[in-house]
Amino acid sequence: MPLLAIENLTIEFRAGDRALRAVDGVSLIVNEGETVCLVGESGSGKTVTALAIGRLLAPNARIVTGEIRLAGHEVTRLTPRELCGVRGALVAYVFQEPAAALNPVMRIGSQIREVLRVHRPAAATAAEVTRLLKLVGIAAPTERARDYPHQLSGGMLQRAMIAMALASQPKLLVADEPTTALDATIQAQILELLRDLRQRLGMSLLLITHHLGIVSEFADRVVVMYAGQVVEQTATTKLLQRPAHPYSRALLAAVPRLGSNSERLSSIVGSVPSAGRFPAGCRFHPRCPLVQPSCRTEAPALMEVEPGRWVRCPFWEIGG
Numbered sequence: 001m002p003l004l005a006i007e008n009l010t011i012e013f014r015a016g017d018r019a020l021r022a023v024d025g026v027s028l029i030v031n032e033g034e035t036v037c038l039v040g041e042s043g044s045g046k047t048v049t050a051l052a053i054g055r056l057l058a059p060n061a062r063i064v065t066g067e068i069r070l071a072g073h074e075v076t077r078l079t080p081r082e083l084c085g086v087r088g089a090l091v092a093y094v095f096q097e098p099a100a101a102l103n104p105v106m107r108i109g110s111q112i113r114e115v116l117r118v119h120r121p122a123a124a125t126a127a128e129v130t131r132l133l134k135l136v137g138i139a140a141p142t143e144r145a146r147d148y149p150h151q152l153s154g155g156m157l158q159r160a161m162i163a164m165a166l167a168s169q170p171k172l173l174v175a176d177e178p179t180t181a182l183d184a185t186i187q188a189q190i191l192e193l194l195r196d197l198r199q200r201l202g203m204s205l206l207l208i209t210h211h212l213g214i215v216s217e218f219a220d221r222v223v224v225m226y227a228g229q230v231v232e233q234t235a236t237t238k239l240l241q242r243p244a245h246p247y248s249r250a251l252l253a254a255v256p257r258l259g260s261n262s263e264r265l266s267s268i269v270g271s272v273p274s275a276g277r278f279p280a281g282c283r284f285h286p287r288c289p290l291v292q293p294s295c296r297t298e299a300p301a302l303m304e305v306e307p308g309r310w311v312r313c314p315f316w317e318i319g320g
Contacts, residue, residue: 001072002029002030002031002032002069003030003031003032003034003070003071003171003172003204004028004029004030004053004068004069004070004071004172004204004206005029005067005068005069006026006027006028006029006049006052006053006066006067006068006069007027007066007067007069008025008026008027008065008066008067009023009025009026009027009049009052009063009065009066009067009068010023010024010025010026010063010064010065010066011023011045011048011049011052011057011061011062011063011064012061012062012064013058013060013061013062013275014060014061014062015060015276018276019062020274020275020276021064021228021275021276021278022045022048022061022228022275023045023048023049023052023228024045024228024229025065025066025229026045026049026066026225026228026229026230027230027302028049028223028230028233030172030204030206031204032171032202032204033198033202033203033204034204034205034220034221035195035198035204035205035206035207035218035219035220035221036204036205036206036207036219036220036221036222036223037207037208037209037214037215037218037219037221037222037223037236038050038206038207038208038209038223038225039209039210039211039212039215039222039223039224039225039251040210040224040225040226040251040272041210041226041251041268041271041272042210042272043227043271043272043273043274044225044226044227044228044272045225045227045228045229046176046208046210046225047176047177047208048061049225050093050174050176050206050208052068052075053068053070053075053091053172053174053206054075054083054086054087054091054093054174055075055076055078055083055087056087056093063076070086070090070091070172071090071171071172073086073090088115088118088119088168088170089119089168089169089170090170090171090172091170091171091172091173091174092165092166092168092170092172092173092174093165093173093174093175093176094158094161094162094165094173094174094175094176094178095161095176095177095178096176096177096178096179096180096181097180097181098149098154098157098158098160098161099149099150099154099157101161102149102157102160102161102164103149104148104149104150105148106148107145107146107147107148108133108144108145108146108147108148108149108152108160109126109129109133109144109145109146111164112129112132112133112145112160112163112164112167113125113126113129115164115167115168116128116129116167116168118168119167119168119169120167120168120169126142126145128167129141129145130142130145132163132164132166132167133145133159133160133163135163135166135197136159136160136162136163136166136193136197137159137189137193138156138159138160138163144156144160154181154182154186155182155186155189155190158178158179158182158186158190159190159193162178162190162193162194162197166197166201169201170203171203171204172203172204172205172206173194173197173198173203173204173205173206174206174208175194175205175206175207175208176208177208177209177210178190178191178194178207179191179209179214187214191214191218194207195218207219211255212240212248212251212252212254212255213255213256215236215240216236216240218236219236220235220236221233221234221235221236222234222235222236222239224239224245224247224248224251226247226272226283226284227272227273227278227283227284228275228278228283229283229302229312230302230310230312231245231247231248231284231302231311231312231313232244232245232247232248232309232310232311232312233302233309233310234306234308234309234310235308235309238306238308238309239252240252244305244309244311244313244316244317245284245311245312245313245316246284246288246289246290246313246316247268247284247287247288250266250268250287250289251268253266254266254267254268268287269287270286270287273286279296280296280297280299281294281295281296281297281298281299282295282296282298282299282300282312282313290315290318292315294314295315300312300313300314
């Protein structure tokens, strides 16, 4: 049984008298010890899907349909009290802006110890705080525990955020664009740290990103989202060798490559439509180079086109 199983998840946001559907029928699984990358441009519904796992959605959001099963718990049916046993203990989050997620007037060590007091009271010690900071590669961890967030660099802040997430010993770590605000060298270090921690601690990892280039040799499987829907889901090696959905191909083509003779970087024309303004038919058709007449009127279903590969496009073999 998968550690995480999301089935037919649909989420709407109230905006006045309107209900805007941001996530529409999303299904995915994460097995124990597995790394899954959730990929797509901003506005695709990745973060909303991830926040629903811990029921951390905004007050104006509502889960319309679907199930979220995490380590045997049906998250959508839990009471607020029961959710306390899921958040942190089963799923923890690393957000893309640690400076915004951390309390600016509390020392780093105090914030980590606060997590320990809730989830592992017996371990709420200075020694455990030091051990966690050392685990994520922070030099002089005892001294850094006494620092405030503004005293640390962006890379060190993200490491401290990861240490805080690990303090509760979660089974699933959700990393939402954890390298967005970092330079290329630090990005590689953070990704390598996450991979190493997953292997050492035996946890599962759901990595959210807009950049297909970072999933190579990092993720076991990739789930590609566009306009609130899953458009492709398959093993990483299969997607990188032969992306099936036109959107997956476009994302991969936009990744810069060393040795390329092209003078211009490839880009995807247009932008992701906002919730409430999704086009009829295939939601990608206004931007798709392979668009067919039926794409403008008929909404495609997510089909298993090969064992383990799901694609939301009936014309996926054209130009493949």
